[in-house]
Amino acid sequence: xxxxxxxxxxxxxxxxxxxxxxxxxxxxxxxxxxxxxxxxxxxxxxxxxxxxxxxxxxxxxxxxxxxxxxxxxxxxxxxxxxxxxxxxxxxxxxxxxxxxxxxxxxxxxxxxxxxxxxxxxxxxxxxxxxxxxxxxxxxxxxxxxxxxxxxxxxxxxxxxxxxxxxxxxxxxxxxxxxxxxxxxxxxxxxxxxxxxxxxxxxxxxxxxxxxxxxxxxxxxxxxxxxxxxxxxxxxxxxxxxxxxxxxxxxxxxxxxxxxxxxxxxxxxxxxxxxxxxxxxxxxxxxxxxxxxxxxxxxxxxxxxxxxxxxxxxxxxxxxxxxxxxxxxxxxxxxxxxxxxxxxxxxxxxxxxxxxxxx
Amino acid sequence: xxxxxxxxxxxxxxxxxxxxxxxxxxxxxxxxxxxxxxxxxxxxxxxxxxxxxxxxxxxxxxxxxxxxxxxxxxxxxxxxxxxxxxxxxxxxxxxxxxxxxxxxxxxxxxxxxxxxxxxxxxxxxxxxxxxxxxxxxxxxxxxxxxxxxxxxxxxxxxxxxxxxxxxxxxxxxxxxxxxxxxxxxxxxxxxxxxxxxxxxxxxxxxxxxxxxxxxxxxxxxxxxxxxxxxxxxxxxxxxxxxxxxxxxxxxxxxxxxxxxxxxxxxxxxxxxxxxxxxxxxxxxxxxxxxxxxxxxxxxxxxxxx
Numbered sequence: 035x036x037x038x039x040x041x042x043x044x045x046x047x048x049x050x051x052x053x054x055x056x057x058x059x060x061x062x063x064x065x066x067x068x069x070x071x072x073x074x075x076x077x078x079x080x081x082x083x084x085x086x087x088x089x090x091x092x093x094x095x096x097x098x099x100x101x102x103x104x105x106x107x108x109x110x111x112x113x114x115x116x117x118x119x120x121x122x123x124x125x126x127x128x129x130x131x132x133x134x135x136x137x138x139x140x141x142x143x144x145x146x147x148x149x150x151x152x153x154x155x156x157x158x159x160x161x162x163x164x165x166x167x168x169x170x171x172x173x174x175x176x177x178x179x180x181x182x183x184x185x186x187x188x189x190x191x192x193x194x195x196x197x198x199x200x201x202x203x204x205x206x207x208x209x210x211x212x213x214x215x216x217x218x219x220x221x222x223x224x225x226x227x228x229x230x231x232x233x234x235x236x237x238x239x240x241x242x243x244x245x246x247x248x249x250x251x252x253x254x255x256x257x258x259x260x261x262x263x264x265x266x267x268x269x270x271x272x273x274x275x276x277x278x279x280x281x282x283x284x285x286x287x288x289x290x291x292x293x294x295x296x297x298x299x300x301x302x303x304x305x306x307x308x309x310x311x312x313x314x315x316x317x318x319x320x321x322x323x324x325x326x327x328x329x330x331x332x333x334x335x336x337x338x339x340x341x342x343x344x345x346x347x348x349x350x351x352x353x354x355x356x357x358x359x360x361x362x363x364x365x366x367x368x369x370x371x372x373x374x375x376x377x378x379x380x381x382x383x384x385x386x387x388x389x390x391x392x
Numbered sequence: 393x394x395x396x397x398x399x400x401x402x403x404x405x406x407x408x409x410x411x412x413x414x415x416x417x418x419x420x421x422x423x424x425x426x427x428x429x430x431x432x433x434x435x436x437x438x439x440x441x442x443x444x445x446x447x448x449x450x451x452x453x454x455x456x457x458x459x460x461x462x463x464x465x466x467x468x469x470x471x472x473x474x475x476x477x478x479x480x481x482x483x484x485x486x487x488x489x490x491x492x493x494x495x496x497x498x499x500x501x502x503x504x505x506x507x508x509x510x511x512x513x514x515x516x517x518x519x520x521x522x523x524x525x526x527x528x529x530x531x532x533x534x535x536x537x538x539x540x541x542x543x544x545x546x547x548x549x550x551x552x553x554x555x556x557x558x559x560x561x562x563x564x565x566x567x568x569x570x571x572x573x574x575x576x577x578x579x580x581x582x583x584x585x586x587x588x589x590x591x592x593x594x595x596x597x598x599x600x601x602x603x604x605x606x607x608x609x610x611x612x613x614x615x616x617x618x619x620x621x622x623x624x625x626x627x628x629x630x631x632x633x634x635x636x637x638x639x640x641x642x643x644x645x646x647x648x649x650x651x652x653x654x655x656x657x658x659x660x661x662x663x664x665x666x667x668x669x670x671x672x673x674x675x676x677x678x679x680x681x682x683x684x685x686x687x688x689x690x691x692x693x694x695x696x697x
Contacts, residue, residue, distance in 0.1 A: 072496055072607040074503040188650070221649040224661050228611040229602040231642065234406055238646035241398040253609075255602050262509065277506050277604065391656045 063124065065089065065298055066117035067101040068110060070129035075227065077252035077271040079103060081288040082128045082151075084272075088291030089298055096302060111135035118143045124301050126294070127151065136160065147306055149297060152197075154377075158308050163293060166314030167197075168204035168376065169343050170286030170322060171248075172350035173336050174268050175208025177283050177325075178246040179216050180332045181266055182209075186217045188239035190249035190256045192226045194390050198250045200379040204350040205248060206386055212335070218386050219244055229253040240265055246283075257281060266327065273323040284336070285323035292318050312373060315344045351376055356384035399647060404535055405601060407639025409434075409593040411538045413617035414624070414631045415545055416589020421621055422549060423582035424562035424688035425473060428484025430590050431614025432491020433465040437594025439495035439502075442605040446505050455595045462591020463584050465491055470583040474576050477692040488614065496607040507603050534596050539632070541589075546628040558582060562686035565693045575693055590614065616664070623668045625675050625684035634671075638664045 067086050071079035086099050100122065105113045110132045117125050118139055126149045127136045133153035140148045140160040148160040156162055178187045187209055191198050202220060209216045219242065221235040228251075236247050236256035240263050248268045249256040254277040260267035261278035269275065269285025293313065300306040313319035322340055325333045342348035353365035358381065366372035382390060413430055420427050440461035445454025469487050472478040549555040558578050561568040565575050597613070598605050616638060624630030645660030675684075 074496065074500050074607050076504055076606060080503075219650045219652070221646050223646075224658060225611065227606070227608065229604070229606055229609050230406070230409075230597060230611065230613070231646075233602060234402055234643055235646045237398070237402050238643065238650045241395050241402070242647065242650045244650070253602075253606055254604065258506075258603065276504065388652050391658060 063097045063298070063302060064120075064122040065097050065099045065294075066122035066125040067099065068105050068113050068117070068125070068127045068129075068132060069101060069103045070105060070107070070131065071103070071227070071252075073101070073103050075252055076254065076274075077227075078288065079128070081271050082126075082290055085290030085294045089294040092291075092295045093298055093302070097298060105132075107131035107135075111138060114139045115142070118146050123147065124298060124306075125149070147301055154310075156308055156310060161297075161306075161308045161310070163311040163313070165288060165290075165319040166312060167286055167288070167320055168200050168350055169314040170320045171201045171204040172208040172343065173322060173339050174248055174284065174286060175205035175210075176212050176339055177328060177332060177336050178205070178248065178266075178268075179209030179211070179213035180335065181283065181328060182213070182216065182246045184243050184245045185213070185215060186219060186242075186244050188236070188244035188247040189218060189220045190232055190235045190239070190247065190251055191220055191222045192251045193224060194222060196377060196379045199382070199390065200351075200376050201250050202386070203379065203383045207350055207355075207383060208339075210385055216385075218388070220386075220388050222391060223251060225251070227252045229255040232256050233259045236260060236267075237263075254278070269323060275323065275326070280327060282323070283327055284325050287321040287323055289318055289321045315340060316346065358382050358384055358386065360384055399643065403636065403640045403643045404531060406643050407635045408535050408538050409596045409601065409613060410617055410620060410638055411632060411635035412534070412541065412596065413590045413593035413614060414620040414635060415538070415541055415628065416586040416593075417617055418621050418624070418626060418628060418631055419545060419549075419558070419589075420582050420586035421689055422562045422626060422686055423558050423579045424565055424686050424691065424693070425579050425583055426480045426484065426690040427466070427469055427487070427583060427586055428481060428618065429465065429469055429487025429491065429614075430586075430617050431610055431612065432488035432495075433462045433587050433590035434491075434594040434597070434614045434617075435495045435608070435610045436461040436465050436491045436498075437591030438598035438609060439499040439594075439605060441591070441595035442505075442507070442598040443498055443502050445507055445599055446502055451507070451599055454599050455592065458591045458595030458599075459588045460591070462587040462589070462594065464587070465591075466583050466587020469587070470580050473692065474580055474583070477694045480690050480692065492608065499605045499607060502605045503607075505604065507599060509600070509603060532600055534592075534600060542628050542632045549628065559686070562688055565688045565691070569693070569695060575695065579693070590617075593617070619665075619668050623671045626686065627684065637667055641667065 069079040069082055073079055073083040090099050102113045114135055124147045128151045130152045133150055133155055136148055136150045137155050140157050144159055150162050152164045153162050189202055206218050219239055221239055223231050223235050232251045232253050233255035236259035239247055246266045247256055247260055249270050254274040257267040257274055257278045261281035266283050267281050269282050271288050273285045273287055275282045325336050349370040351371040353370055355363045355371055357363055366375055413434055417430055437458035441454040441458030444457030445451055469483055472483040473480050557573055561573055561575050561578050569575050620631055620634045623634040641664040648655060648660055
């Protein structure tokens, strides 16, 4: 919607004006962040900003941070370059759509370090990072498989893109591993953020016999719908327990703080290198909220699975993985699907009785 | 509760905010003013009502704050288009952009707060009737209010003297002015009424529908309300029908997906918009030209010139 983009542009411009004026002359390292959404979304951008705050807390005497929120993708180049010009030596751009602008600005400013989230293009001064959220989804799937009484679990999806589809598959494989007959219903809302519609989607699922739902959209609305109906759900991106104290079984939390601290330290002591980081539960980039509202044996199972994934003993996409037609998917990784296969996933696994919208 | 009942109940909640906002815009447009700022007034209503409801722990104060916020935004718009005879399209768009930004600022301290649901009215005996019981006699006050509002506006525009004045001003403000009708005063009140309704619709969204605040949470519902007024050919009863068609299409496409009908979700999501275009087409085939649109809609009025 163009009006949203315009407001984003205005907000971005205002923010630019603000920090352009307020630079201090100390020798502190300046670290910049560019967010695609508002920090108040209580989801994706909010979690990145929590990471920034952790960074400030940990290294506050040596650094200062700046963030620009609500930056629409067409305007991002300007926002990134503005940060580069105002003395920021390390810049995190946190949305997939910022990839090309980040590459462009990084080329122009070879002495500044850039970090781009969820992209795949790197340069000597441009690193990439992302999190293995599907690891969390496997655990959530197992819990759902155990907790469902109707045998049907539900998933509210934003858009049918690989990131969401691999999440659905991982969730379903988890559920199937503890409940072989489990059924999955998927509803797409074609939006990352439309609380009312997300809630309606969850209600539609619940009305059709689903009793545990999860979502890959940004608001707590689906979880809240589950709470209102006395059913179960999961938090997404952040701990959403306050919205649904009785319904939230756990939440998959994006946790960027440790990574931001580690990378900033590397810049401070001169050891920063351009690399690709795809961290999961093992490096704390993905965290699980406390397991609640479930029997002890389910909780124990979830904790064991979490530990197994952390230690590398268990991979949600361990081979063999079967496609919907029952054919085995070629195993390009080491005993599991390769990172590329997961990042580009465009098929449902066997047992999901639905089609991916084209 | 059967699935059928559950679907109907969801449709009612999905349709109500659209209906309330569209009714307000209908009155504004019948007076000859096009206010494209519905989305901005609505989201201000959502932010202010939620902030007030949490601060004072009262849904009633929240609802009032939502209405006041909508009216305040509308007053700003009225100042521009009536006071300075500014371009209505530009002013309306500016109002939407302004509202989206300001609501984010007002709502920022309330991100993550939550409210308990308000209890639906339970009319004894009647609400125990099968199917229609829960549907008709166990809704929240907003739902009954929105239907009452439809009837009142229809009566006002069709049967009252002042409603007739409002329509006359909307049809031809020059003649109305010549007859000594207070064009600017009537339009001012009509704009404020539109703002009050948009604010109320926003309050419904954040206090009843989702029960939390998040920036941008109206997600284009203000624009749908605008489309509804056109769909309804500026008639209150048809706004009611249209709002429920829109609500039903949104909810049913979600159900169709969950039931695995195998229709692409994107196509299903487009149904309400397709319905608007088809309705417009049918209407214009029947009447020849843009029927029902007030004659002076969108034209600035400057007295004595």
